[in-house]
Amino acid sequence: MTDLSGLFDPDRIAVIGATDREGSVGRALLENLATFDGEIVPVNPNRETVLDADCYPSIEAAPNPTAIDLAVVAVPATVAVDVVRQVGEQGIKNVVVITAGFSETDAEGRRRERELAAVAAEYDLDLVGPNSVGVISTATGLNGTFLEGRPPEGSLSLLSQSGAFIAAVIGWATQHNIGFNDVVSLGNETVLDEVDFLYEWDDDPGTDVILAYVEDIDEGRAFIETARDVTASTPVVVIKSGRTEAGAAAAKSHTGSMAGSDDAYDAAFEQAGVIRAEDIQDVFDFGQVLAGQPRPDGDNVAVVTNGGGPGVLTTDAVGDSSLDLAEFGVETRTALDELLPAAADSTNPLDIIGDADLARFEAALDTVLADKGVDGAVVLSVPTALYEFAALAETIGDLQAEHGTPVVACLMGGEPADRAADTLAQYGIPNYFDPSRAVASLETLADYGAVLDRAYEPPAEFEVDRKRASEILAQTDDRDVDYLGVEAMALLDAYGIPTPPGELVESPEAAAAVAERIGGPVVMKIASPEIVHKSDIGGVEVGVPTDAVADTYRTILDRARSHAPETSLLGVRVEGLVDPAESTETIIGAKRDPQFGHLLMFGLGGIFVQIYEDTAFRIAPVSEHEARAMTDEIRAAPMLRGTRGRTPADIDRIVETIQRVSQLLTDFPAITELDINPLVVSPEGVSAIDVRVRVDTADLSPPD
Structure with a gap:
């Protein structure tokens, strides 16, 4: 070092x-x-x-x-x-x-x-x-x-x-x-x-706190590993400029077209425990509060104010954040009822009424900070003739030091507030005119507290068939293409990712034989590295009876040739139907980022993936904890966990599949894009229905 x-x-x-x-x-x-x-x-x-x-x-x-x-x-x-x-x-x-x-x-x-x-x-x-x-x-x-x-x-x-x-x-x-x-x-x-x-x-x-302005990070993996170590003891706040990425139109996968470089930075910062600031004001707001205030024990916030309007604004800001309004305990409410006027309500947010003097403010704040259910507090005051802001600032500072609960202030109003802010700064308490900034700062404290509480675990290592996977990826070099479609389903099998029973065949007779072995209606898909969206050209048929498989094979190939006469056709994949009962279509994808390596994506999948864009991202390799967090972060998470009588999906198998894909990407850096879409999840497990893989053939290593 x-x-x-x-x-x-x-x-x-x-x-x-x-x-x-x-x-x-x-x-x-x-x-x-x-x-x-x-x-x-x-x-x-x-x-x-x-x-x-x-x-x-x-x-x-x-x-x-x-x-x-x-x-x-x-x-x-x-x-x-x-x-x-x-x-x-x-x-x-x-x-x-x-x-x-x-x-x-x-x-x-x-x-x-x-x-x-x-x-x-x-x-x-x-x-x-x-x-x-x-x-x-x-x-x-x-x-x-x-x-x-x-x-x-x-x-x-x-x-x-x-x-x-x-x-x-x-x-x-x-x-x-x-x-x-x-x-x-x-x-x-x-x-x-x-x-x-x-x-x-x-x-x-x-x-006490590290602040950074970055436009690009060349050594992304080194940054993640270093920042993960550093943030375990020192907060790091980063503002990153340049949120857009050109060239997405060239992508051949959903993930490639959806995942921008800024998603990679978001994922990297999350995994490294870095606090991301959205603007310059955030950088210094977050830096000051992290340097000056202790970490909260939880997310429950109290609001103490002598003005109803600012209290409501603060409450709205808490509602928009990841924090919660604390519920005062019985002892706290009883004590507040005794010291406050009859017109005051002893609930949170606590409005101590505009005629409050310094003694009432001190007693109310002392009582609130003593409540074990309060993890942090926002103290607001509008100017009145009943006390000086400078005196209130000293009171707030003394009580924060006594109770050890993080506090931020909104003493609102001109030059007296500026002088009071200097006093508060001596206690490490930041002062804001805007209540939303105060709440955002408390939220940052809670976020960093979560960083300190989490323990890093290394990625799992599964038993896989790397040699078989390498041979499949090498087909791109053999055929002078950079893209594999359904012919890469065997790649998933090599890494233990469940797929429906099926086979890629090159004749109507072989298709009929495979359908006979599978039994019942089957799914048939055109296999061509040049046809990305198979359904758009009639290259997919679902529920084909066994006696119609041979004719359907010929029909699918005719459609493909009509769509693109010069296209390379590898045949048709015949596979079993997946039971749609209580199933949800999801997607697992990846895109190779030039700074950080593979950006892994999980989200709601199927044909609407790019409409809903309900996704979560991490940088591979991921641990079990990180993979599980991805399943929690999407908006459709309640649907996966069971809602309105639905049986919960097999989340553990989703998490394992994300980890197996992560290992595949780590083992084969030559993969530049990957989509498993849909990955059908149900209470009984998961099944990868389709796959697309794009490869940088210049980076391919020979099979072991």
């Missing part, structure tokens, strides 16, 4: 490209580093002094260069790689490359960045950037950026793939007195990336 303490807590810093020229990056760096309590070593071959300090022509010429802890490089891109090499030759480990002009520009920039990466590897450098705006550590007075201002000291640490985001944050944080510990602009992430800083800040006692 990389130790980055020297990056944030150096004793000596070299600024290479230092200058006193007005409006230059080199000058802004030196001016910002004026608060640093260590030694600054300016380096510039064209200056003898910079801002009244001695300046050295090269890093080698600086006094005792091997004792420099951090080099900040702000030189032209054409010489930046050579400068970094010189830094490495002096044994300096920590480097921040401010310089732009690398992979974010053109082919020459990409070549230059490859050279930079090679130099960093040669000298084992901990390198931030290039194209970074720098790093900040408020605890050490380090502001190694060229940005204006510096945030107050605090316990939030921020990493960002956007320098502009950091620039905006610094100004906003200063205005709202939001404190930070460390801030890093990742730039092009040639060496250090999100994973490195997650580990660093998890071990940092000065960081």
